[in-house]
Amino acid sequence: MRRTLLPLAFIIAFVPAAAAQTVQNVLAEAGVLGRWANDCGRPPGGGNIYTTYAADAAGEVTLSYEHGAGYTPTVNTILSARQTAPDRVAYEQVNKSNGTRLSIVLMISATHIRVWSSTRDNGQALVANGKFVSDGADSPLQARCN
Numbered sequence: 001m002r003r004t005l006l007p008l009a010f011i012i013a014f015v016p017a018a019a020a021q022t023v024q025n026v027l028a029e030a031g032v033l034g035r036w037a038n039d040c041g042r043p044p045g046g047g048n049i050y051t052t053y054a055a056d057a058a059g060e061v062t063l064s065y066e067h068g069a070g071y072t073p074t075v076n077t078i079l080s081a082r083q084t085a086p087d088r089v090a091y092e093q094v095n096k097s098n099g100t101r102l103s104i105v106l107m108i109s110a111t112h113i114r115v116w117s118s119t120r121d122n123g124q125a126l127v128a129n130g131k132f133v134s135d136g137a138d139s140p141l142q143a144r145c146n
Helices: 002-013 025-031
Strands: 034-037 050-055 061-066 074-085 088-095 101-106 112-121 123-130 142-145
Touching: 025 050, 025 061, 025 074, 025 088
Parallel strands: none
Antiparallel strands: 034 050, 034 142, 050 061, 061 074, 074 088, 088 101, 101 112, 112 123, 112 142
16 A cells, blocks of 8 residues: 555655636637727727737736727726636726726637626626627627737
8 A cells, every 4th residue: 555655645746736827828828918999990989999908027917998089098907817618708807097896708709809798896787698788789899900
């Protein structure tokens, strides 16, 4: 028995622990990092919102929305992220200026993203099944901009 336990203990001691996935890694592997827009051929404004997922050197990932001239970009920090399906990423974000927290599920493809669901920390749904709860309109389908 001692012979079987020793090699097993040796193997267990030297098997590397699974590396924890960082927000940056999850979003990079899912292909989310980068700049997206309703229409990349037009500047931000008039309902054409630019969405940028970016990571800094320290690993902090931000999500910014550019609404156009005369508007201050909305900047959020993404606190956690996980891939929930091959075409879905869930993440928690907090607005840097007012502290508002949202839970988001993003539907992704190689060329487009769409908010599939968005829920405030009090449970109020803003987007459900890709539609705004307020009026039933589809959430914007955004294309990757180069």
